[in-house]
Amino acid sequence: MLTYTIRRLLTAIPTLIFISLIIFLLLDMAPGDPTAQLPLTIPPEVREQIRQSLGLGEPVHIRYLLWLKQMVWSEPVYYLSQSVDWVSAPDEARLISWQTRAPVMDTILERLPQTLMVVGLAYVVGVLIALPIGIISAYKQYSVFDQAGTFVSMIGFSIPPFFSGVLMIILFTVMMPNDSFWWFPSIYDTTLVIDSWEAFGKQVRQMVLPVMVLALQTTAQISRFMRASMLDNLNQDYVRTARAKGMTESVVVLKHVLRNSMIPVVTVIALGIPAIFGGAIITEQIFKVNGIGQLLIVSIQASDVPMVQTLTFIFAILIVFFNLIADILYGILDPRIRYD
C-alpha cells in the first residue's frame, strides 16, 4: 500500500509541474499591461522601471522558474515564519497582485473562508441527501420513489447553476413577502460578525440559497452513483448468502450491500470536491459571495495576471490532490486495486 501511495504521489508531481507551465505560458500572453492604469504623465523610462520592478524584464523561462519557486517555496516558508519563530522569512519579494498591490496569497487567504463555508457546507448537505435517496431508489427499483428520484436528478443535471440560482432568488427573495419566514436574502453579507444568536441566525439564513443551489447539483450526481453502485451489489451472490443465513433485511442492506457499494461512491465524492469549487465561481457571482471564485472573475476582468495564475494553479492543485486522495482511498477500501 505504501509503494502504491508513493508511486501515485510521484506521478502527481510532473502533472502539477506541467499544468503550472501551461497556466503560466497561457497567462503570459495576456495583452494587459500592468502599467496601463497608471497616469499618462509618467515618463516612458519610469514606466519601464516600474515594469522591471514587477519582474517583467526577464526572459520567459526565468520568470516561470521564479514564479514556481515563489509559489511552492517562498510563500509556504513565509507563512511558516509568521507562525513559528525558528524559521526566518525568505529573502525574495512576495507575489504581488497588479491590481491591489497586496500579496496575492494574503488576499486569497482572506477570501477562502467564505468559499469554504458555503461550498463545503453545500457539498456535505448534498452528499447527506444523496446517499439515502440512492439507497432507497436502488432497493425499491422502478418504484414511484425511484422514478421521482431519476426525474429530480435529471433536472439537477440539466438546470445549470446560473438558472437555478436566479430561480431561487425570484422565488425566495422577490416573490416572497419580506416578513415571511421563507424569505431569504439573495446577497451574502461577508461583513456579518457572528457574536450573538441573532447574528448566527442571519448567517444561516444568508447561506440557505447558495447552499441549496450547489447541493442540488451534488445530490443529482451522487444519488445516481449511489443507486447504480447499490444495484450492482444487490444481485451479487454474497447478498443471497446473507439472506439465506437468516439475516434481517436491514443488516443485509445497510451492512453488507451498503459497505461494498460505498467503495466507488467514496471516490466519486472525493473527485467531486474540486469540481464544486469550479461550480462555485458561478454561484458566488450570483449570490455575491466574495470568495475565491468571485476573486478570479474580478482579477480576470482587471487582467491581474499574478492573481489569476495563482488562483488557477490552486484550482489545479485541488484537482490533482483530490484525484490522488480518490486513488489512495480506492486502494485502501478495495484491496484488489492495489496492483503493483
Added chain:
Amino acid sequence: MTDTSIDTRDDAVARNQWWDVWDQFKTHKGAVMGACFFIFIVLAVYVGPWIWSIDPTYIDVRARNQGSTWAHPFGTDQLGRDMLARMMAGGQTSISVGLTAMGLALFLGTLVGVLAGYFKRIDGLLMRVTDLFLALPLLPLLLVMVMLFRQPLSASFGPETGIFILIVIAIGITSWMPTARIVRGDVLALKEREFVLAARSIGTRPGKMILRHVLPNVMSPIMVSATLGIATAIITESALSFLGLGFPPDFPTWGRLLFDATDFMQQHPQRVMWPGLAISLTVLSVNYMGDGLRDALDPRIRGL
C-alpha cells in the same frame, strides 16, 4: 431506467441495423419526447425568424419593459426590443455553438482515442496528455482563454465571428477527453477481434483499417458522447455569457439574455424565465435523448 419491451422483428427480411436501433429508441418515452422537443427548439430558432419577422435589434423605446401581450408574446426588454425575436436569435447562437463545439470535441476525442487505441507506440503519450487535460481547471482556463484571445480574434474576424470561433475552439479543446477515453477502450477491445485479424491477414493498411473496420464499430459510443457533448457545450457557452465573458452585449445568446435579465429581476422576473427555461429544457431533452440512445445502441439491451 428503461423498460425494454420485445419488439416484433421480421427476420425473413434483411434489415438495416439502424432500424433495430430506432425500434429500441422508440420504447424509451423520455428519449422520444426529448428528441421531439429538441427538433422543435431547433426549428423554432432557425425557421421561427421567418414567421416572427420582428428584428431582434429593433429598438422601440415607447414599448419598453412590457409583459406578455399579443404584439410581444414574451414581452419586451428595457430598450423595447421584442423578447421572442431575441430568444430566437439567441437560440441560433447557443445551438450553433453547441453543435459546432460538440463536433470539434468529438473530432479531437475520436482522433486521439483511435490513435491511442490502435497504435500502441503512442498510446502512453496520448493517454498522459488526456490525463493532463482532465486535471486542468477547465472553467478558469476557459475564462482566461476568452479574456486573452477576444481582442485579436475580434480584430481579425469581426466581433461576432471572432467570439464564435474563440468560444467554439475553447469549448472544443477542453471537452474532448471523455470521448477519447471511451473510444480508446473500445478500439483496444476491437483490435483483438477476429475480423480485424482477418482484415490484417489480407494486407489491409492501418489507415484503411481504421476507416473501414474500426470507426464504424465505435460509432455508438461516439454518438452517445455527441448528444451529451451538445448539452455540456450549451451550458458552458451560457455560463461564459452569464459571467459577462461571452458574446458582446448587442449579440444575444440565451446565457447573455439571462445575464441581462438578472439586472431587472425585481421588476420583471418573467424575463429571466424564458432564456433560463430554454437552456434547461434543451439540455434536459438532449440528456434524455442521450439516455435513450445509449440504451438503443447497446446490443445487449436491444437484442432482448
